[in-house]
Structure formats: C-alpha cells, structure tokens
Amino acid sequence: MTQPAISLKDITKTFLQGKGDESDPGIKVLKGITLDVAQGEFIALQGTSGSGKSTLLHIIGLLDRPTAGVYSLLGRDASNLDDDQQSDLRNRALGFVFQSFYLISYATALENVILPGLYSGRPRAELTARAENLMERVGLADRMHFKPSRLSGGQQQRVAMARALLNDPRILLADEPTGQLDSHTSGEIMKLFHDVHRAGQTIVLVTHDEDVAREADRIIRLHDGRIAEDVKA
Incomplete structure (x- = not known):
C-alpha cells in the first residue's frame, strides 16, 4: 500500500497564556486530530473561525509544532525534526498559497515567482526558465x-500560485486562497487548482466557504478543534 502524503495521529495543540507555567492551562485549539491524506488527493479543511483549521494547516506546513501527537510527511516523521531539518523538508516538499498574496511590491511578477528558488543552489537561468513556464x-x-500594483487581485493570486509551484512541491497547501476574490475570479483560481491536481499534486485547502469546499474530492469539517465530519465531496 502506498504511504499517505500526510499522516496525523492524535494531534493536539495548546497555546499557553500568561506566564506559561504549570498553573497555566492554556487554550486547547486542536483536540486529537487523526487524519490520513493520500498522495494525489485534493481535500478541503472547512470550518468556522476558531474551529482550528488554520492551526492544523500550519502544523501540516511545518510552520508550527503540535503540542502532542505524531505527524508524518511523505513517510518521514516530522514531529521530532529540528528547525533546520523542518525548513529543508518544507522547502522541498511543500508549496504555499495564502489569502494575502504576499508579493514583493518592488519586484516584478517573474521576480516574485523566482524568489523561493534563490536559496536552492539552482542556476539562475534554470530558475528563470522554470518561472517563465x-x-x-x-x-x-x-x-x-x-x-x-499593476495586477488585479486574481492575477496576483495566479502569481502566488506560480511561486508556490516553483520548487515542484509534492503537496500544495492553500489557506483561504479565494478569500479576497469575487465569485468569478474565485472560479478561475479554483480551475487552476484543478489543473494542478490533475497534474498529480496533493492539495490541502482551508476554507470557510461551502462552495469552495465542494470543489475538493473530500471535505474534512472541523468544529471546536475536532474532526466533526469526513465526507466525499
């Protein structure tokens, strides 16, 4: 059996308050998430604000660490990696698309796309050819x-998607990628996600929007830090 792209076993996340000592119970945002995502699968993490969906995506994206539980990424136990090891795995395996486009204002669209590859050691000409493609x-x-500044919101999100794909990641993570777009432009961006998915990419997309969630193959609905429903779209 092919190993999952993502495997989460009883993942919890508690944010401490105040002094963070033993008397601080903290706020438990994730309360035992167990989830496998197959390679090549397109899933949506859906839930209202505060459900834990973005926190879970940050853990999957190695941008945060769980308080407890085991997380395996592409068959590698990512739970105990040090910061440098996590950074290396993140850069090789994952691409990110966010609600805010995070484009550098003084750089051209092409330069923004090239940016993730600058520390990879690949020749600039190779990176430029890949970015142009x-x-x-x-x-x-x-x-x-x-x-x-000369691009529409939808065009800026397209640039952000191209940037996320520069290093040919195995998994694409998206956090509310249509959140700042009108319905027509959202549809165009979701078509791009489907194109990427058909090319073999695993996609995990966070959304509060039911219509966007139904674009995925599978919907994981979160409520109060737990999986409330896991259904085929």
Missing part, C-alpha cells in the same frame, strides 16, 4: 514584467 501555465505570460 509557470507564468505561462497560469495565464500570465504577458504580465511577467509587471509589478503587483
């Missing part, structure tokens, strides 16, 4: 040398 793939071949 991705810009064509997301429909922005004629906008490569535009700065973000």
